[in-house]
Amino acid sequence: MPFEKDIGIMIQRDFESDRDKVIVIDFLKIIAETKWNVGTQQLSRAIVYLIDGDVNNLKKFDPISDPRDIIMEAEIKAGNPGHYFTKPFFT
Secondary structure, eight states: OOSOHHHHHHHHHHOOSHHHHHHHHHHHHHHHHSOOSSOHHHHHHHHHHHHTTOGGGGGGGSSOSOHHHHHHHHHHHTTOOSSTTOSOSOO
16 A cells, blocks of 8 residues: 555545545555655645545645645645644544
């Protein structure tokens, strides 16, 4: 798996269609294989949070110019909890 267990749980929970799950997982595999100036798990969590169960929202992240912008967008949407998606969805 290219991502931690909590991210996989969110994908299983948020997407009904197996096709959509595969699309998201394949996208996150690319994230995991790319060098970023942020953590790949952190970026993956932010993306899964922002797409909000709609695989069509992935278009917004192709291509990614600055992953920090994605993390900040997710942080703001989450109400600025201050963890910047470094913490797992479930503790």
